[in-house]
Amino acid sequence: MVAITDSLVRLGLTARDKEDAIRQAAAILAGEGSVDPAYGDSMLARERQVPTYLGSGIAIPHGLRGDAGMVRRTAVAVAQFPDGVDWGDGQTVHLAIGIAAQSDEHVQVLAALTGVLQEPELAEALGRTRDKGDILRALGGAAAPAAPSAPAVMPDGYDHRLPAEITGHAGLHARPATAFATLARSFAAEILVGHGGKLANGKSMAALLTLGAERGTVLEIGARGPDGAQAVRALADAVASGLGDADEPEPPAPEARAAAAVPYRGAVRRGVPASPGLAIARTHRLRHAAPAALEEAPAGDPAEEAKRLEAALARAHEELRALQAEVSARSGSKQAAIFLAHQEMVDDPELVGAARARVAQGLSASAAWRAVTDARAREMESLSDKLLAERGRDVRDVGARVVRILSGAPEAPGIVLPEHPVILLAEDLAPSDTAGLDVKRVLGLATALGGPNSHTAILARALGLPAVAGLGEAILQIPDGTEAVLDGDGGVLLPEPDEHDRALAGAARTERQAADAEARAAAYRPAFTRDNHRLETVANIGTPAEAAAAVQAGAEGVGLLRTEFLFLDRDSAPDEEEQFQALHAMTEALRGLPLIVRTLDIGGDKELPYLRLPREDNPFLGIRGLRLCLQRPDLFGPQLRAIARAARAAPAGAVKVMFPMVASVEEYREGRAALEAVRAELGAPPMEVGIMVEVPSVATMADVLAREVDFFSVGTNDLTQYVLAMDRMHPALATRADGLHPAVLRLIGQVVKAAHAEGKWVGVCGNLAAERAACAILVGLGVDELSVSPPSVPELKARIRGLRLADARRLAERALACGTAAEVRALS
Numbered sequence: 056m057v058a059i060t061d062s063l064v065r066l067g068l069t070a071r072d073k074e075d076a077i078r079q080a081a082a083i084l085a086g087e088g089s090v091d092p093a094y095g096d097s098m099l100a101r102e103r104q105v106p107t108y109l110g111s112g113i114a115i116p117h118g119l120r121g122d123a124g125m126v127r128r129t130a131v132a133v134a135q136f137p138d139g140v141d142w143g144d145g146q147t148v149h150l151a152i153g154i155a156a157q158s159d160e161h162v163q164v165l166a167a168l169t170g171v172l173q174e175p176e177l178a179e180a181l182g183r184t185r186d187k188g189d190i191l192r193a194l195g196g197a198a199a200p201a202a203p204s205a206p207a208v209m210p211d212g213y214d215h216r217l218p219a220e221i222t223g224h225a226g227l228h229a230r231p232a233t234a235f236a237t238l239a240r241s242f243a244a245e246i247l248v249g250h251g252g253k254l255a256n257g258k259s260m261a262a263l264l265t266l267g268a269e270r271g272t273v274l275e276i277g278a279r280g281p282d283g284a285q286a287v288r289a290l291a292d293a294v295a296s297g298l299g300d301a302d303e304p305e306p307p308a309p310e311a312r313a314a315a316a317v318p319y320r321g322a323v324r325r326g327v328p329a330s331p332g333l334a335i336a337r338t339h340r341l342r343h344a345a346p347a348a349l350e351e352a353p354a355g356d357p358a359e360e361a362k363r364l365e366a367a368l369a370r371a372h373e374e375l376r377a378l379q380a381e382v383s384a385r386s387g388s389k390q391a392a393i394f395l396a397h398q399e400m401v402d403d404p405e406l407v408g409a410a411r412a413r414v415a416q417g418l419s420a421s422a423a424w425r426a427v428t429d430a431r432a433r434e435m436e437s438l439s440d441k442l443l444a445e446r447g448r449d450v451r452d453v454g455a456r457v458v459r460i461l462s463g464a465p466e467a468p469g470i471v472l473p474e475h476p477v478i479l480l481a482e483d484l485a486p487s488d489t490a491g492l493d494v495k496r497v498l499g500l501a502t503a504l505g506g507p508n509s510h511t512a513i514l515a516r517a518l519g520l521p522a523v524a525g526l527g528e529a530i531l532q533i534p535d536g537t538e539a540v541l542d543g544d545g546g547v548l549l550p551e552p553d554e555h556d557r558a559l560a561g562a563a564r565t566e567r568q569a570a571d572a573e574a575r576a577a578a579y580r581p582a583f584t585r586d587n588h589r590l591e592t593v594a595n596i597g598t599p600a601e602a603a604a605a606v607q608a609g610a611e612g613v614g615l616l617r618t619e620f621l622f623l624d625r626d627s628a629p630d631e632e633e634q635f636q637a638l639h640a641m642t643e644a645l646r647g648l649p650l651i652v653r654t655l656d657i658g659g660d661k662e663l664p665y666l667r668l669p670r671e672d673n674p675f676l677g678i679r680g681l682r683l684c685l686q687r688p689d690l691f692g693p694q695l696r697a698i699a700r701a702a703r704a705a706p707a708g709a710v711k712v713m714f715p716m717v718a719s720v721e722e723y724r725e726g727r728a729a730l731e732a733v734r735a736e737l738g739a740p741p742m743e744v745g746i747m748v749e750v751p752s753v754a755t756m757a758d759v760l761a762r763e764v765d766f767f768s769v770g771t772n773d774l775t776q777y778v779l780a781m782d783r784m785h786p787a788l789a790t791r792a793d794g795l796h797p798a799v800l801r802l803i804g805q806v807v808k809a810a811h812a813e814g815k816w817v818g819v820c821g822n823l824a825a826e827r828a829a830c831a832i833l834v835g836l837g838v839d840e841l842s843v844s845p846p847s848v849p850e851l852k853a854r855i856r857g858l859r860l861a862d863a864r865r866l867a868e869r870a871l872a873c874g875t876a877a878e879v880r881a882l883s
Contacts (some may be wrong), residue, residue: 063087063132064187070140073148074099077116080134080153089130090118090155097122098153108146110211111178112139117154123408124361126155127415133190137183149182150190156408209249213277217287219294220273227268231298233399236260238293244280246290257290259405260396265434317542317563319556321549324526326501328546329512332521333564334478334499335557338537338550341481341488357415364410364420367460371401374456377623400453406431421461428454448505452485472496478541478548480530494518499541501548503528523548578609578849584834588860591840592852593649595820599637602644605845609852612649614768614842615713615820616641618694619656628666628690634697642705649709651768652698653747654726655690656680656715666690680716680749681726688729695730699739711743713768718750720759727763747820749773754802757809767810768842771821775799793876794823800832800870800879807837818842828880830854835867 065083070076081095097118101107108114118125132153139147181190209216223231239246239257246257250272255262257276268274274294278286375398400406406427413423428450436447472479476498483504500515505524515522521543533539533550540549540560549556582592593614594605605613621629621637642650657666657679666687684691702710714726727744734742745766748754754774757767771794776782778799781792793799803819810817818840823829825843833841834855843851870879 060130061187061191063130064135064190065133066135066137066185066187068134068136069138070136073102073140073142076134076136076140076148076151077102077153080116080132080151083132083134084130084153084155087130087132089126089128089132091125091127094118094122094125094155097125108142108144108148112147112149112182113152113178114142114148114150115152115154117156123156123411126412127357128155129412130155133194135182135184135190139182149179209247209254209275209277213245213247213279213283215244215278215283215287217276217291218273219276219291221268221270222295223270223297226270226272227263227266227274227298232260232263233396234298235263235290235293236399236403238290239286242278242280242282242286242289244278244283244286246286247277249275249277256405259403260399262403262405265431317545317559319540319547319549319552319559321552321556323547323549324530326523326526326546326548328543329502329505329524330500330515330520330522330543332499332519332543333560333567334521334541334543335560335564336476336478336498336539336541337535338480338501338533338539339473339477339535340531340533341479341484355419357417360414360418360420360423361411363461364414364424367420367424367457368401368407370460371453371457372398374460375401375453397449397453397456400450401457421458424457424461425454428457448483448485455485473535478539480533482528482531489515489518492518492520494520499523499543501526501530501539501541503530578852580609580852581611582852582855584855584858584860584863586859586861588834590834590838590855591818592848592855593651593818593840593842594845594848595842596641596845599640599644601845602641602650605848606645606648608845608848610648610845610848612645612651613641614651614818614840616650616652617656618653622655622657628693631693631696631700634694635700638697638701638710639704642701642709645709647706647709649711650705651711651713651745652701653713653715654681654698655684655694657683681714681722682716682718685722685725685729691729692733695733696737698742699730699734699737702734702742703737703739707740708743711745711765713745713747713766715747715770716749716773717746718752720756720763723760723764747773748802748806750777751802754806757806758812761809761813761815764815766816766818767806768818768820768840769803769806769838771799771803771819771823774802774821775823778802793880794821794826795829795832795870795879796876797871797873797879800836800867803833803838804836804867804871811837816840825851827854831858831863832867832870832879834858834860835863835865835870 063083065079068076068079070079077098078095081090081098084090085092085094098116101119102116107116132155134151134153136149136151139149140151142148177193181193184190221227227235235248236258248255248257248263248266250266250268253266255266257263257278266274276287276290276294278284280286409427410420410423413426414420418426432447432450432454434447435450472493474496476496478499478501479492479497480501481503483502484500489500497520500520500522502522502524503526505512512522512524521541523541523543523546526548530548537550538552538557540547540552540556542549542560542563549560552560582590584590591611591614592609593612594601594608594610595615595617596602596605596613597617597620602613618634621634638650638652678686684694698710698712712730714723717723717726723746730742730744733739743765745764745768746753746760747770748757748767749770750773753760761767775792775794775796779792779796803817807817816839817837819833819838820842824833824841825847830841830851841851866882869882873879873882
């Protein structure tokens with residue numbers, strides 16, 4: 056906690072006015088080497104933003120949050136003005152307590168002052184005493200930390216307070232804590248969260264995790280500042296709505312099925328089922344290719360070490376953003392949110408502030424970062440809630456990433472694997488390790504630690520890898536190359552199976568493979584409703600490899616190819632030839648099935664650093680999608696040429712083009728004219744050209760556009776956020792940005808009606824297409840095509856086969872008559 060020392064207490068001062076008093080407090084701090092001389096200007100700027108008068112003649116001037124770099128070490132100065140200083144609004148200050156803190160450490164001083172402020176006579180006496188010891192004893196005593204079992208005491212000044220009950224299915228774990236901290240940082244007010252005798256900085260995800268708040272517990276949210284009332288209301292509402300976690304639990308972890316358990320005779324190692332499936336392979340213990348230069352470098356100049364830390368944190372953030380995009384494309388945005396939480400840790404004000412403070416005290420950047428992340432990880436690992444305790448592994452993962460960058464290693468050390476397939480044994484795996492696994496060489500995961508709800512288990516399920524957790528440290532003694540059976544359903548690892556057990560495992564694996572094959576075989580049949588209405592079922596893909604996966608999953612083509620994969624994670628744009636080769640590989644894999652190529656959709660939430668696009672205050676309403684392409688012919692031209700060449704080499708009609716983020720007829724005409732010019736130049740065949748319906752203007756003008764476009768594809772993700780004016784990534788609004796809102800459904804119905812009147816077809820390629828509750832409604836609205844991720848195709852087809860068109864139409868009519876998304880969902 057923040058200490059008040061004798062050398063930082065000055066008695067009997069006088070001041071002309073409030074500015075003079077604040078500058079004197081800053082001078083005390085600067086004179087002791089705690090802050091830069093310019094810190095007084097920062098304190099005055101903070102005072103203009105948020106008055107620091109607490110009451111009983113006490114004020115606590117401190118600097119702007121953005122000027123934490125001026126703080127060399129945490130300190131508190133007490134400037135006493137016995138004659139008083141006019142603080143404005145009729146307030147007179149006798150004690151100005153100047154605070155220099157890297158993050159929100161001054162909160163501890165607020166807590167220390169609570170007792171003083173509740174005793175006006177004591178506060179008055181401290182304002183006139185001639186004994187520094189009186190001040191040190193009063194503030195030091197009040198600052199003693201509460202016993203762990205005591206309820207959290209919200210400091211005075213945090214006048215805006217509301218309770219909020221945790222409704223999320225797993226408590227305040229990483230994702231909801233990230234959502235809370237992100238929302239909290241959108242307010243200027245200082246925010247505290249109390250629970251279980253602890254207070255946490257509401258803008259620090261890592262601090263929130265240490266509260267150990269489980270489902271059903273009540274948080275106290277307090278705020279201090281000009282928008283404090285709005286902040287606590289918004290945060291309480293967000294907590295009540297689940298912070299994006301209440302209505303969308305993680306896919307359930309598999310449970311051991313005793314009745315169906317394989318009756319192995321050998322000595323099985325029993326753990327916890329973490330991901331279903333069965334693997335038979337040789338074991339291999341996890342080892343990284345550790346870089347040679349990981350030895351701790353001696354600390355240099357604190358200013359230089361601080362710069363190194365900032366650069367490493369920025370680099371880690373970029374790496375994690377790229378990893379999030381990669382996992383999102385491969386496994387879905389739900390799983391990728393793990394790495395959004397990791398980005399939050401890299402930006403966490405308490406972790407970063409504590410590391411900066413240690414650097415200022417003389418530690419190297421890597422030693423400082425390792426110290427604060429290790430301490431935070433240990434604190435989390437000590438929590439009684441197992442799910443929250445497991446998140447300590449995420450803190451260690453982020454800590455190791457930043458330390459690795461500081462060591463000078465260009466990239467994370469890879470996992471060393473033999474050439475043959477293996478069952479990977481590990482104490483535990485970091486989420487970034489799991490996300491980067493080669494699933495052709497790693498057939499299953501067996502960990503000594505962890506549980507079914509760890510991020511590693513969640514990623515293993517997304518990757519389709521059998522996994523067993525909590526097997527105990529003894530598995531790490533199993534020699535590499537030992538044949539083993541890993542049964543993710545039964546939660547067992549069986550090393551060295553005999554012939555009997557090997558045969559049992561082989562039979563079980565064959566049976567499961569046969570069941571999967573049967574499901575896949577059914578997926579190849581067209582999807583007809585029970586009354587013989589056909590619906591096209593196609594796939595959304597983002598890489599060439601997914602084209603073949605889409606065919607194998609039973610997709611009848613590709614309804615959306617996200618061409619951004621060619622432009623991301625590189626230093627320059629791909630040339631025409633590279634783009635053509637990728638598109639040609641996809642048309643070859645699809646064997647004549649349609650490929651709808653969406654032209655480059657950059658902007659909004661997707662950035663390409665090498666384009667050096669100007670910063671926009673609201674990029675979602677700025678230059679993105681087709682608008683960007685029309686402004687950048689150096690990007691658009693090569694892509695259109697590559698598409699035309701791919702169409703020329705593919706079966707007739709196989710390649711179609713779709714423009715994203717079209718908002719007007721003029722934009723569509725300009726885009727189509729550019730494509731037609733390239734097509735004519737290259738002698739490519741005519742191509743169907745459609746647009747994505749993502750903004751309300753296109754939906755309302757669909758009758759006009761239907762005369763010119765060849766098809767529509769509704770991007771429900773963006774359409775929903777633009778119709779409802781709710782950012783679908785906003786932590787408090789994301790769960791309310793629901794594609795089943797009647798306003799969104801009405802626009803989809805309007806587009807279908809306009810398109811069918813002109814003989815054109817309509818697809819849906821947004822997340823709504825894969826929602827179980829949405830399928831029948833979309834069919835009833837008359838949508839002709841649904842496009843989903845390849846793994847979702849078989850289930851979608853089965854769902855369609857269980858419908859009757861007449862029933863779906865009646866359901867859609869009822870949905871359109873509803874007033875809310877909740878009412879629509881209640882229909883199913």
